[in-house]
Amino acid sequence: MKFSPVRQPGAHLAAALRSDVRRFSRALDFFLLFFTTEVVQSLCDNTNKYAWMHILDRQTYARWDGSWEEVMPLEMLRFIELIIYMGVVDVPRLHMYWRTTGIFSSLLPPNIMRRDRLFALLAFLSIGDPEDLAAAASDGKTWRVSWLLRHINLQSQNLFQPQRNLAVDERMVKSKARSGIRQYIRDKVTKFGYKLWVLADSNTGYTINFFVYTGKREVPGPHGLAFDVVTRLCTEYLHQGYKIFMNNFYTSAKLFEHLLEHKTLACGTTRKDRRGFPKKLKDATWQRRAQRGDVRWIREGNILFMEWKDRRSVCLMSTMHTAIKHVAAKRREKRGASGL
Numbered sequence: 001m002k003f004s005p006v007r008q009p010g011a012h013l014a015a016a017l018r019s020d021v022r023r024f025s026r027a028l029d030f031f032l033l034f035f036t037t038e039v040v041q042s043l044c045d046n047t048n049k050y051a052w053m054h055i056l057d058r059q060t061y062a063r064w065d066g067s068w069e070e071v072m073p074l075e076m077l078r079f080i081e082l083i084i085y086m087g088v089v090d091v092p093r094l095h096m097y098w099r100t101t102g103i104f105s106s107l108l109p110p111n112i113m114r115r116d117r118l119f120a121l122l123a124f125l126s127i128g129d130p131e132d133l134a135a136a137a138s139d140g141k142t143w144r145v146s147w148l149l150r151h152i153n154l155q156s157q158n159l160f161q162p163q164r165n166l167a168v169d170e171r172m173v174k175s176k177a178r179s180g181i182r183q184y185i186r187d188k189v190t191k192f193g194y195k196l197w198v199l200a201d202s203n204t205g206y207t208i209n210f211f212v213y214t215g216k217r218e219v220p221g222p223h224g225l226a227f228d229v230v231t232r233l234c235t236e237y238l239h240q241g242y243k244i245f246m247n248n249f250y251t252s253a254k255l256f257e258h259l260l261e262h263k264t265l266a267c268g269t270t271r272k273d274r275r276g277f278p279k280k281l282k283d284a285t286w287q288r289r290a291q292r293g294d295v296r297w298i299r300e301g302n303i304l305f306m307e308w309k310d311r312r313s314v315c316l317m318s319t320m321h322t323a324i325k326h327v328a329a330k331r332r333e334k335r336g337a338s339g340l
Contacts, residue, residue, distance in 0.1 A: 001265060001320075003241040007161040034155050035080065039148070040073045043127065047071055050126035061120035071121060078112050079121050085109070094119075141181050141214045153209055157236060162201035162208050166237065168230055168246040171196045171210070181214045199233040202245065209233050226250040231258065238262040243320055252276060256303050256319050265320035270305075272315060278305050287313050297323040 013024065016033060024030065051068040055061070063069050071079070085108055091097060097109040109118070127145045128135055139146035172190040175182060183195040199209040211232065221228050230250050234242075239262055246268040253276025256266045272282050278298050286296060290309040297306040304323055306316045 001241045001263060003164045005161055005164075005240050005242075009161045009163045011160055013159065033159060034152055035077075037073070039151060040076050042147075043125075044071050044073055044076050046126040046129050047076070047121065047124055050130040051120075051124035053130060054124065058123060061116070061123055068124075069117075069120075075113075079118065079125075082109055082112055082118060142212050149210075149212065153211075156206075156208055160201070160206055160208060162206065162237070162242075163203045164241070164243055165202035166208075166234070166242055166244045167200050167202045168233055168244060168250055169198055169200070170213070171198045181212065183213065183215075197229045197233060199237075209236070223254050224252070227252065227255050227258070230255055234259070234264065238264050241265070243267065248274075248315075251317055253300075253303055253317070256317060257301070260302055260319050265318075267316070267318040267320050270315050270317045277315070277317075281305055281307050281315070299323070 013033075016024075048068065048070045051061075051070075055066070055068045059066065061068075086094075086097065089107065091104055091107075095115060096104045097107050098115040099105050099107075100110075109115070127148050128143060132143075135143045135146060137143075142149065170185070172183070172185055172188045172193045172195055174190045174193040176192070179194075181194060182192060184192055185195065195213040196210045197213060198207055200207050218225070226249055230244070230246065234244060238259075241263060243265045244259065244267075246266070248269040248271050251266075251268040251270040252274055259266045270277065278300055280298055281296065286307075287309070290296075290313075292309055292311070294309045295306060297304060299305070302319055304318045304321055306318070306323060308314045308316070
């Protein structure tokens with residue numbers, strides 16, 4: 001299958017470069033590709049609107065006359081700067097960033113913003129329009145941030161065209177918030193937080209699409225949650241000859257057939273109990289007799305199913321490979337393990 005992307009793979013920054021030839025010399029310049037002037041102004045407008053709605057309930061953060069000191073774009077950028085900084089430089093308590101003595105003195109926050117002002121912005125920060133009832137009804141539990149997520153996704157896709165190999169996986173965003181959509185994944189480095197379904201470029205790791213998993217209350221389609229996740233993530237990259245790699249949570253014969261119908265190849269590990277897995281590869285006798293490195297395979301339609309004996313049996317399925325030959329590969333061993 002020919003690879004025919006709609007654009008040349010790689011970064012697409014021409015429009016931004018034309019607007020200012022001096023840009024992209026600092027990390028901030030790339031950050032501002034996503035947090036544009038319009039985005040920052042919307043954050044200010046929504047925060048100010050929410051603050052005026054609730055300032056009487058939280059007089060601690062009001063000015064001397066009981067009013068709200070409106071946040072402006074430059075101050076909002078400084079606020080975001082501090083939020084990012086605090087995610088990197090961790091201290092036991094928030095107020096310790098403003099210590100003037102001891103081991104936590106000489107930190108950045110006191111030079112950027114008053115402590116009380118930061119607390120006020122944290123109290124009234126509103127990503128979405130607090131009066132947008134339509135968003136609350138249509139976007140579910142993420143409605144307060146849904147427009148910003150859509151904007152970041154759109155910018156991610158506008159600024160970069162991925163290479164041919166893509167990967168679908170989940171990613172955790174660490175959070176201690178008391179939220180009904182916070183998840184736990186035992187095998188991740190970040191075990192607690194918000195789970196994102198992610199489509200990324202395999203060569204660079206660049207995220208080109210993502211959305212937030214809001215919990216088991218989501219009603220999947222007739223082909224299941226995994227099918228819905230992959231098809232939603234890959235919508236903009238069908239009919240171009242892309243190759244998508246995934247783990248056994250997502251793989252199914254129905255999904256691979258659907259992707260192939262849309263001129264998209266797929267490969268991933270799978271499970272023998274998955275619907276559509278060939279019965280001929282479920283023979284337990286072969287597993288008992290097979291030596292490490294042995295391979296068997298079968299093709300059903302356009303899908304190749306393969307079983308490889310390692311320390312245990314590993315099953316794969318693919319619409320992009322053939323099984324006419326295989327070559328030996330040197331594997332990496334854990335430190336201290338004996339060689340093959």
